[in-house]
Amino acid sequence: MGTRKNQATLTxxxxxxxxxxxxxxxxxxxxxxxxxxxxxxxxANIHRTAWFFPWHRExxxxxxxxxxxxxxxxxxxxxxxxxxxxxxASPWADDFMGGNGVPAGGAVQSGPFAFRNGRWxxxxxxxxxxxxxxxxxxxxxxxxPTADTVRNFLARVPYSNFRSGLEISVHNIVHVxxxxxxAMASSPNDPAFFLLHCNVxxxxxxxxxxxxxxxxxxxxxxxxxxxxxxxxxxxxxxxPTPARVLDHTALGYTYDTDVVVDPPVDLTVGAPPTQxxxxxxxxLDWYRFVVPAAGGFTIETQGPTDVFMSLFGPNSQTAxxxxxxxxxxxxxxxIESNLSAGTYFVRIRHFQTAGTGSYGISVIGAAxxxxxxxxxxxxxxxxxxxxxxxxxxxxxxxxTATYTMETAGNTDTFLTLLGPNSQTAxxxxxxxxxxxxxxxxxxxxxxxxxxxxxRHYSATGTGPYSIFVRR
Ligand SMILES: [Cu+2]
Numbered sequence: 001m002g003t004r005k006n007q008a009t010l011t012x013x014x015x016x017x018x019x020x021x022x023x024x025x026x027x028x029x030x031x032x033x034x035x036x037x038x039x040x041x042x043x044a045n046i047h048r049t050a051w052f053f054p055w056h057r058e059x060x061x062x063x064x065x066x067x068x069x070x071x072x073x074x075x076x077x078x079x080x081x082x083x084x085x086x087x088x089a090s091p092w093a094d095d096f097m098g099g100n101g102v103p104a105g106g107a108v109q110s111g112p113f114a115f116r117n118g119r120w121x122x123x124x125x126x127x128x129x130x131x132x133x134x135x136x137x138x139x140x141x142x143x144x145p146t147a148d149t150v151r152n153f154l155a156r157v158p159y160s161n162f163r164s165g166l167e168i169s170v171h172n173i174v175h176v177x178x179x180x181x182x183a184m185a186s187s188p189n190d191p192a193f194f195l196l197h198c199n200v201x202x203x204x205x206x207x208x209x210x211x212x213x214x215x216x217x218x219x220x221x222x223x224x225x226x227x228x229x230x231x232x233x234x235x236x237x238x239x240p241t242p243a244r245v246l247d248h249t250a251l252g253y254t255y256d257t258d259v260v261v262d263p264p265v266d267l268t269v270g271a272p273p274t275q276x277x278x279x280x281x282x283x284l285d286w287y288r289f290v291v292p293a294a295g296g297f298t299i300e301t302q303g304p305t306d307v308f309m310s311l312f313g314p315n316s317q318t319a320x321x322x323x324x325x326x327x328x329x330x331x332x333x334x335i336e337s338n339l340s341a342g343t344y345f346v347r348i349r350h351f352q353t354a355g356t357g358s359y360g361i362s363v364i365g366a367a368x369x370x371x372x373x374x375x376x377x378x379x380x381x382x383x384x385x386x387x388x389x390x391x392x393x394x395x396x397x398x399x400t401a402t403y404t405m406e407t408a409g410n411t412d413t414f415l416t417l418l419g420p421n422s423q424t425a426x427x428x429x430x431x432x433x434x435x436x437x438x439x440x441x442x443x444x445x446x447x448x449x450x451x452x453x454x455r456h457y458s459a460t461g462t463g464p465y466s467i468f469v470r471r
Contacts, residue, residue, distance in 0.1 A: 002068075004202070005256045007077035007195055008090045014073075015096050019112045021067040021074045022191050023119050034063055035124040035188045037232055042185035044231060050160065050220040052167050053204045054242040055230050056197050061251055063194060075253065078198035081174055082147040087138035097192045100138045101180055107133035108180075113191060126184045134190055137179030144177050145170045151353045154207050159218045162207050171200050202255045205248050206282060209259055210349070213318045216246045257282065264288035264317075264345060273302055273360030281354040286317075287346040289363050291339045293423060294392045297365030299346055300334040305357030307348050309333035314342025319388045319459070325351055332359075339365075340390040340453075341423065370394045370451070379408060379468035382454060386462065390455035392423070395469045397445045404470045405452055406440040411463030414455050415439035420448025431457055438465075 010018070025031040038046070038059070046055045060076060067074045079091050091097045098111015113120040115133035122132045153165040174196050175183050182190040208216050219225045219242075229239035245251060249258070257280075264286040267274060276285055291297065291314070301307050311321040321337060321344070328334035331351070350356060373380050373395040382391050397403060397420070407413040416429040427443065427450075434440035437457070454467060 002075040002252075003254050003256055004075045004198060005077055007079050007096070008084055009256070010077055010096075012095065014077075017071050018067075018074050018077065019096065021070040023112060024070050025063075025066055026120060030066055031063075032124050034059070035122075035186050038188050039124060039126065039184075039186040041231055045221075045224065046231075048164075048167065050163060050218060050224050051230060051242070052163055053201070054217060054240075054245045057201050057204070057245045057248065057251075058230060058233070058240045060194060060197055060201060061245075061253075064253070076194055076198045078202050078255070079192070079195035080199055081144040081177075081196075082150055085144050091192060091195060092138065097190075097195070099136075101136040104139070105137040105180055106135060107131070108136050122181065122186070122189045124186055124189070126186050130184075135180030136182065136190070139177060140179035140183070141173065141176040145173055147354065150203065154203065154210060154353060157211055157214050159215055160220060166200070166203060166207075170203075171196070201248070202257065205255060205258065206353075208246075209282060209284065210353075212284075213320065217242045259283045267346070267361065267363050269297070269363045269365055271362065273362040275358065275360050276348070277358035278305065278307070278348070278350045278356045281350075281356060283349065283356075285348040287348070287361060288343060289346070290343050291341050291365075294340045294370060295338070295366050296336065297339050297363060298334065298336045299361070299363050300328050301332040301348065302329070302360040302362070303332070303358055304330070305359045306331035306351040306355065307333050307357075307359050308351045309335055310347040311335050311337065311344060312347070313344035314340055314388065314390075316388065317345045321386065321388070340392060372396075373452070373467060373469045375403070375469050375471050377468075379466040381464070381466050383464045384411065384413075384454070384456045384462045387460045388455075389462075390453050393452045393454070393467060394449055395452070396449055397447050397471075399471075400444070400446050401471050402442060402444045404440065404442050405467070406434050406470075407438045407454065407465045407467050408434070409438065409463070409465040410436070411465045412437035412457040412461060413439045413465050414457045415441055415467075416453040416455075417441050417443065417450060418453065419450035420446060423451045 045051050064076045084090050087100050092099050094111045098108050098113050101107055102109045108114045113134050120134055153170060156162040156165050178192055182193060187193050217226055226243045227241050229241055233239045259280055259282050267287045267289040269289060308325050310323045312319055313321060322335055324333045324335050370392050371380055373393050375395055414431050417427040418425055428441055430439045430441045
């Protein structure tokens with residue numbers, strides 16, 4: 001339980017308690033169990049596979065619980081290396097992780113984890129011949145990954161793409177930058193391992209928040225399914241699986257950078273702009289509006305903040321319609337779209353991962369007249385241009401008679417008949433009664449206005465069609 005904080009913000013007392021708990025876990029022998037597990041499984045799918053994030057999340061959680069059994073006020077701190085980038089930065093102070101090796105690559109000489117201070121011997125090593133002193137070579141292999149680099153990887157989808165990029169091109173580089181003991185399979189010998197991996201874990205959580213429509217984990221091989229137990233805990237009664245660790249808040253901890261996602265704010269079409277702000281880095285603001293009948297709508301932001309807008313719907317918070325960054329005035333976002341009836345969701349974030357600022361948002365638009373199909377007249381041409389789109393038509397039944405409503409073309413249409421004199425009163429629907437995969441409804445109708453909704457049979461399908469009504 002608890003909030004994991006940026007190590008740079010810890011008080012002297014918080015640092016001292018964290019260090020004391022780690023030293024006690026080392027003294028009672030339990031710390032070395034973690035070093036052994038990581039070393040022995042190093043090449044057994046905990047790296048360079050989909051397991052990378054969930055396995056290390058479980059690993060950190062267990063160590064944190066052990067520390068909390070010693071001191072319940074302790075939580076794992078994270079090291080944001082995009083900010084604290086130098087060998088002289090806060091992690092390497094003598095009251096915390098201690099300093100560099102002397103000479104670089106040699107034994108750490110200062111701080112609680114220096115061998116010479118008598119409380120930190122490397123009992124579990126890659127090779128028996130390896131030194132028993134904690135060693136570091138801060139700055140090895142080039143600079144630490146920058147905020148821009150991390151941002152680029154956070155933007156990657158799907159999970160497999162994000163995972164490989166963040167692991168190989170960010171996390172590996174940080175291990176090498178610390179160097180010495182932290183660059184080996186037994187890398188948890190350096191307690192900085194846990195600060196590094198706590199930040200990696202935080203970035204996975206941030207990626208999930210940035211991409212709510214993406215699957216948070218994807219299996220990439222046998223034994224690494226969402227519900228497969230992870231080694232070495234697979235013989236436990238209720239072993240951890242990737243599925244069980246996807247939501248870090250459900251595991252009882254949060255990050256001081258976590259963003260609370262509020263329920264959508266309702267927008268009224270045609271109303272003055274609603275004022276809002278991105279108050280915290282990474283914040284996502286959600287809005288909702290109702291399109292009563294098909295028409296052209298414009299969703300737009302105002303103000304000085306570079307926001308990024310995503311439109312979802314109809315009647316779905318995950319079916320993406322389109323996205324926009326800067327089509328509006330200055331750096332504002334604007335989406336103009338022909339929308340069918342339904343509820344739509346708008347997500348606003350700052351274009352920059354760390355950006356904040358105020359903005360206004362409004363929706364304008366009007367239902368365009370619904371196209372009329374002349375009974376016994378020529379067919380009307382239509383097009384399902386985007387996933388989830390549906391097109392509305394109307395026709396007038398002048399007399400009581402049997403009417404045939406039918407689509408033509410190569411698109412697998414799905415047809416719904418509504419009415420009389422109502423766009424919502426359902427009469428019947430049809431998928432494939434027409435030629436090929438076309439739809440056909442034959443129905444006796446009383447006089448009145450009727451409505452036909454055409455969508456693709458598949459949620460993601462698109463394509464042109466024509467539609468006609470005969471009596
Ligand atoms: Cu690592």
